[in-house]
Amino acid sequence: MYKIDKNVYxxxxxxxGQLHYPxxxxxxxCGYRRYPEQEIEPNFQKEGYKPWEKTPLKGSCKLLTYTRLWNLPIGFDQRYLDFGLVEFENGIRASGRLLVDKPKIGMKLNVRVEKIKEFYGKVCYGLQFVKP
Ligand SMILES: [Zn+2]
Structure with a gap:
């Protein structure tokens, strides 16, 4: 059975040591190459290659900016959604759903990974930002 990894890394x-997202x-x-195969092929090996370390995006973050999106694409069953850009304590910036009534730039938020939409029976997961 396929297990859903509810983390974003x-x-x-x-x-x-530079951290990247996505x-x-x-x-x-420094230009060091990443081979995505390292994650899907259990026996992946390349001489001298050091695998990249995955770190879950979690914990608290700060709201940098946000907007309200209308006229959503197929798969969203709602009139609009709020979309935010945040910065984590490690400096990584990410975007996602903003689930806060009265957002204020600079406010502290927590992140979680939840269902974002459903399309032809396929569930898509993504980042959501909520009040701590
Ligand atoms: Zn590097």
Whole structure:
């Protein structure tokens, strides 16, 4: 049975330690290559290759900005949704659903991963930002 991993990950470069989100093909600081195969092929090996470390995006973050989206694409059964851009304590920035009544720029939020939409029976998960 396929198990859903309800985490969203940042990726740390094994060569210089730079943290990335979303996962890059190369480190933006030192250029070290990432092979996504390392995650799906259990026997993946490449001489001299150090795998990238995955760190779940979790804990508290700060709201940088937000907007309200109308006319949502297919798969959303609601009139509008609030969309926010946040910064985590480790400096990573991410966007996602904002579930706060009266958002204020700079407010502290917590992150969770939940169902975002359903499309032809397929459930899509994503980041949600809520009050701590
Ligand atoms: Zn690097």
């Amino acid at each position: 940042a990726y740390r470069c094994p060569k210089c 996962a890059p093909m190369r480190c933006k600081k």
